[in-house]
């Protein structure tokens with residue numbers, strides 16, 4: 001079957017599978033109110049959906065409001081995501097001291113047997129999962145916790161009112177074509193399906209390249225928004241892993257003049273760079289998706305030095 005454990009981001013019709021745990025923290029919510037140091041984030045440095053949330057957390061200055069636990073990047077399929085604090089860059093489950101992530105899901109439903117995904121937004125007060133949908137978590141971090149930001153009043157808005165329609169439109173475009181597009185190339189089981197998915201992916205990247213010729217960022221030209229975070233979380237894994245693992249090899253990101261420069265700019269922001277761990281990214285991807293990499297060997301290359309070279313994206317800004 002096309003959608004085995006390795007590739008279950010999408011259902012049989014090719015639609016994104018949203019999770020069912022989707023409570024939204026707000027002052028109006030009967031239980032889940034915004035509070036300092038009440039919530040916890042479980043994540044993997046390998047997983048792009050976790051990266052979106054971590055970048056949002058850092059850009060919003062909320063590291064002191066939320067604590068985090070980091071899972072192991074080596075996943076034993078019979079246990080699923082698990083904690084191995086002895087692995088570099090990983091932690092124990094700092095809230096419940098569980099061994100596996102599945103046990104966290106079982107706090108909400110003791111018979112839980114569904115998909116166990118990351119990231120997880122967890123409530124330490126009631127000891128249950130609040131939400132497991134990265135897009136929802138990004139929005140909550142953007143709007144509900146500003147009073148706890150270490151940046152004080154001078155806060156950044158990743159989903160500004162005037163651009164919400166455009167942001168939603170871009171998000172809806174890049175999710176199936178790029179964010180999931182890479183996995184669709186990797187899960188294709190015949191030449192025709194692969195070719196189709198490959199073309200959709202690279203046409204979409206070209207479209208992003210065109211936008212970035214005109215504007216510094218995807219929406220609203222000179223301010224980073226959640227759309228940039230979502231695109232970046234895929235781009236940063238592209239040359240390092242997707243290109244080879246999922247055969248997305250028409251062009252490397254470093255060969256797109258705009259996309260490469262844009263990826264560099266974002267990567268060089270210290271808040272963003274602190275969320276990127278190439279060791280975790282490569283070891284997770286090349287070992288988890290063992291259907292396309294049965295020996296689970298992790299390539300040593302490629303050289304990613306291009307990410308550290310100087311970018312000139314500030315020249316694109318209307319207000320530089």
Ligand SMILES: N[C@@H](CCC(=O)N[C@@H](CS)C(=O)NCC(=O)O)C(=O)O
Nearest residue numbers: 019047048049116117118132133134
């Ligand atoms: N609903 C999720 C999707 C998250 C997701 O698919 N996470 C992947 C890792 S990047 C996962 O946990 N996969 C494990 C599995 O499917 O078994 C979101 O966007 O937050």
